[in-house]
Amino acid sequence: MLDRVLQQIDDDLPASLDRLFTLLRIESISTDPAYRDKVAAAADWLAEELTGLGFDASVRPTTGHPMVVAHDATATAGPHLLFYGHYDVQPVDPLSEWATPPFDPRIETVDGAKRIVARGASDDKGQLMTFLEACRAWKAVTGKLPAKVSILFEGEEESGSPSLVPFLRANVDELRADVALVCDTGMWSRERGAITIMLRGLVGEEVTISAADRDLHSGMFGGAARNPLHVLSDILARLHDADGRVTVPNFYDGVAEVPDDVKAIWDTLGFDADAFLDTVGLTTPAGEAGRTVLEQIWSRPTCEVNGIIGGYTGEGFKTVIPAKASAKVSFRLVGDQDPEKVRENFRAFVTGLLPPDCRVSFASHGGSGATRLPFDGPFLAGARAALTDEWGIEPALVGGGGSIPVVGDFKRELGMDSLMVGFGLDDDRIHSPNEKYELSSFHGGIRSWARILGQLGG
Amino acid sequence: MLDRVLQQIDDDLPASLDRLFTLLRIESISTDPAYRDKVAAAADWLAEELTGLGFDASVRPTTGHPMVVAHDATATAGPHLLFYGHYDVQPVDPLSEWATPPFDPRIETVDGAKRIVARGASDDKGQLMTFLEACRAWKAVTGKLPAKVSILFEGEEESGSPSLVPFLRANVDELRADVALVCDTGMWSRERGAITIMLRGLVGEEVTISAADRDLHSGMFGGAARNPLHVLSDILARLHDADGRVTVPNFYDGVAEVPDDVKAIWDTLGFDADAFLDTVGLTTPAGEAGRTVLEQIWSRPTCEVNGIIGGYTGEGFKTVIPAKASAKVSFRLVGDQDPEKVRENFRAFVTGLLPPDCRVSFASHGGSGATRLPFDGPFLAGARAALTDEWGIEPALVGGGGSIPVVGDFKRELGMDSLMVGFGLDDDRIHSPNEKYELSSFHGGIRSWARILGQLGG
Incomplete structure (x- = not known):
């Protein structure tokens, strides 16, 4: 069954790209009031797409930009998953540094790799569409999803999410699920997936x-x-x-100390502390003695x-x-x-x-407080297996040095852990001119989510 | 002879006050280009006064405001003294806080004490006129001065003295004397004189x-x-x-440690360290352990x-x-x-x-570097004797926590020490609205300089 879903994804990739391009053309800059209608148009488009997939989808007003909420209850078993992404984007200044217009998406090829270039390609429209397209493939092949899925798309993430907590508080019962899937992080490398398991x-x-x-x-x-x-x-x-x-x-x-099996994975990452420091002109770790740089920035x-x-x-x-x-x-x-x-x-x-x-x-x-996905729970286990199958290598289980506010908000307001899986790369130039998203991230991301849905659905 | 000079000063006090008032009426604000002509007028007035006293006086242009330089060579013996004062004044803002117009000098009586109220009364027109009036009395009584006297009046002290060092350098031979008399400091109290013997x-x-x-x-x-x-x-x-x-x-x-005799004088000053700190909301000396507050701010x-x-x-x-x-x-x-x-x-x-x-x-x-009047030289000894005679009590020999730039300039450019004697009081409100100079400071200041001239003339 999964093989047929993956085949469907591969076959449908050109159409998936067309849909992403349509979303990328909508100038949904949330920080600039002049773009308010564009932000609303992006929400409307997403709600329509979700409705077309059989979700019970709605655009929900806030005092700022709207939320898109959708539910699918076609699953007959499995946990309840809440997928989160954001459809607003950063401003495009300085416009003169863009090689092509930021809202006119295109495919470029660099060193044989294809990439999608547009504002929001990586942060976060390309990422959220990986999940939507994975759902589409499951529906196309099986007529349903492997687990109960709710979706929350936010339109204010680049503006500090002023409406998020009030919205969560007003809709606790509707939004609380067994785990949140948050797709706003990166891969370890072009060839290796990553799951962010802890945020400071x-x-x-x-x-x-x-x-x-x-x-x-x-x-x-x-x-x-x-x-x-x-x-x-x-x-x-x-x-x-x-x-x-x-x-x-x-x-x-x-x-607490990081568990040995996680530390063991960290040892396999080939993280180059010297190179990491060298990118900002430093040579010598300055923090806690007796700790690796990864510990210093992730787990200490x-x-x-x-x-x-x-x-x-x-x-x-x-x-x-x-x-x-x-x-x-x-x-x-x-x-x-x-x-x-x-x-x-x-x-x-x-x-x-x-x-x-x-x-x-x-x-x-x-x-x-810090947030942490339970090391021994079923969600981490399922995602690890799925990403290993897709990329042919155990995913990096990484820490995040900084916080991702929505993850803390989910924990605090809904009592819900977050499984953070994303497909961005460090060189995606998010927030900068010529933002891009690798076609391999988009394609592999869709396939990864399809596998994760399969794993978590059991 | 000195008694006759002092009597002359007492008799002439009303006329001395009239002359000071004339100078105080000239709006010689050096920082504001709109007052450039007024500053020049003050210089002209001083040069005329000095000429009238028999000095060889001239107004000397600089790239900023002029200097007034004057020489008197009527003395047949004694050292060569260079008197320094400044005839420019601070701006008067906020004007609304002045009880009467700042350039319309008046005498007011507070607790039985008369005071001269005007901008520049204390800083520094009143002070420099004490010396000029002392010279006038000596001339009136004896036809000459007890020592060779040169005078340097600056018009840019309140503007950072940009022309001073260049002027000193261009006129080293003319201005170098055995000692400078600098009249821009204060008394220890209404009843006790002071000589500033060291500046950090x-x-x-x-x-x-x-x-x-x-x-x-x-x-x-x-x-x-x-x-x-x-x-x-x-x-x-x-x-x-x-x-x-x-x-x-x-x-x-x-x-170096301060000499014991100077420390002994400091012990007699009745300096109240608690009160000093209390004026700014503090209670506890925060500096070098084992040192008095006077040492901390003057000699350490x-x-x-x-x-x-x-x-x-x-x-x-x-x-x-x-x-x-x-x-x-x-x-x-x-x-x-x-x-x-x-x-x-x-x-x-x-x-x-x-x-x-x-x-x-x-x-x-x-x-x-720090500047320091030699503790055992004739100038300090003469001034101590003169101020003791005038005020009936040994003058305070004080340190200054901060620098007085002209003193450093005299030392560096002309190799000349400075004897700092002045008659201001801490509550004179210099640089502030309602600046005043005690009549006792003015009158006692003239008498003090007359005595100092007599002492230094030998």
Whole structure:
């Protein structure tokens, strides 16, 4: 049965491409109000496509751009899956750097490989269409899907998803499924699939330290008056020990080691830490001692100072002792680290280091825990098998250094884990001129989803 | 003879005040080009006054506002003295906060004390006129001055003195004297004179630390990439040890202890360190352990961070690892500390602390050594005796935390020390609305200069 579905996909590829091109021609830039109607047109087109496939599809208004929600209940067994993608795209500036118009998709061939060039080809229209086309093939061959499938297409992902959480909260029962399938990540390489199994969480803090009730002249007060820039530097310098570990008390509570079988996969990835650092002009890992770079960026928590400002920072020089100085500090979280505990411990740590005459104030800039797909559950197992069959090699099970907000939102609002499978490549130039999506990503992506549906349907 | 001079000063006080008022009415704001003619008018008026006193006086053009230079060679003995003051004034904004027009001088009485209210009353027209009136009295009584006197009145002090050094360099032989008398400082209190015997020098440095060749996303690189904000904080935190001493190697070379007799005078000053700190909302001296606050601000060298900037510092949050971060750092110097050695040692210190992948660049923001009047010379001795006689109490011998540029310029360009005696008070509101000069400062200032001229003339 699966073989017939895959054959159908191969046979239908030209038509699949035509449909993708139709979607790519719709200028659905969500950040620019001038394109509001185009964004709506993309939603309408998707809802019509889904309706044509037998989904119960609707365009659902929000205070911003609409959601597209669709359900298919033709399956007689299997879990309930919620597929997520976004149909809005980034602006196209600078337009002059595009070799061809961004909304006039074309196929180009580079080194014998065909690629689809257009804004949104990779992020995320090409990706979401891989799933839609996989459903189409299953329906064409079997008349139904192997599992109960719901779909959520968002039109505001490139604008910070302001309507997403309210929409999830208002539609919990309709949208909650056994697992979410999120298609907005990449492959490990052109030839090897990837499943993102963990994303670090994030706590943002802004700390402001003040001393005197005004800026002071260092000629008059220098040597006697407390300088908040010194105090801030001292405190920031104490956030890490000599081994690069974070010194905030109890910071590592809830941090677990990655299972051995995952580490074993990481060892097979051929990840070149030197090359990774070299792309940005660095040579030497600067983080926690005794950890590989992959651990440092995927599975270990961090504390980074993201900004400092205080005193005179313009041209020339002023000999001021400022009244205050501030820093933005973020923590990347893993495992079960509790964002609010981390925040609380950080604030206590800073407060405990204050010398006389200093006051501190804190501002919170959000907090979310890490997300992690259960290592031993059926969804990861099914996707691993499917991607291994399709690409002929075990998929990379990777961590993500940063968060993907929708994944945290699904977990928090719907209590639902996410299986992150995508087919983008690092050189897809998403958000930049001449964005592209490999034809092998599109074609292999459709086939991969067809296999995953088969595996998860059992 | 001196008694007759002092009597002449007392008798002539109303006329002296009339002359000061005439000068105060001239709107000689040097920073505003619209007042260029007024500045010139003040110079002309001063040159005429000096000519009337028998000085060989001239208005000397510069590329900015003119200098007034005058010489009197009626003395038959004594040293050659160069008196310095400035006839330009600060702008008057905000005008609405002046109780009466800033260039319409008046006498007001507060708590029984008369004060002269006008822009420039204290800074520096009232001060420079104390010397001119002292010369007038000596001339009136004796027909000559007790010492050879030259005068330099500047019209750009409030604009950063751009023409001063070029003018000194072009007129070294004409202006070089045995000592400069600089009248731009204050009394210790209404009842006690002061001589500023030491001013700290200043070295300004800007240090920029860079690592990756671009700003990085902390989700992607955080934990592995070098963060210049961490490196900068670490280095700044190491500039002082736990006792508040500067850790830059050899920093204290050339730092001498203040002589015991000067320290003994400091002990008599009744300086209230708590009150000093309380004026700016502080309670606890933050500097070098084991030093009094007066030592900390007058006679000890310091290192202060005056500004830091790096990363994202706007509203909200960005999880960036910036490519670079920078700080402005200044050193206050005392004794014989060599500014260029301090700079060199600081740069070596920072460079030595750089971890892998970091580069540093430095920018120099000026450097000047400390200035100090020889503790055991005749000029300090004469001024001490004169001020003791006039005010009935030994003058405070004070340090200045910051530099007074002209004093450094005189030392550097003319090899000449400066005797800094002035009669301003801390509450004179210089640079602010309702600037005032106590009548007791003006009258006592004239009498003080008359006595100093007598003492130095021998």
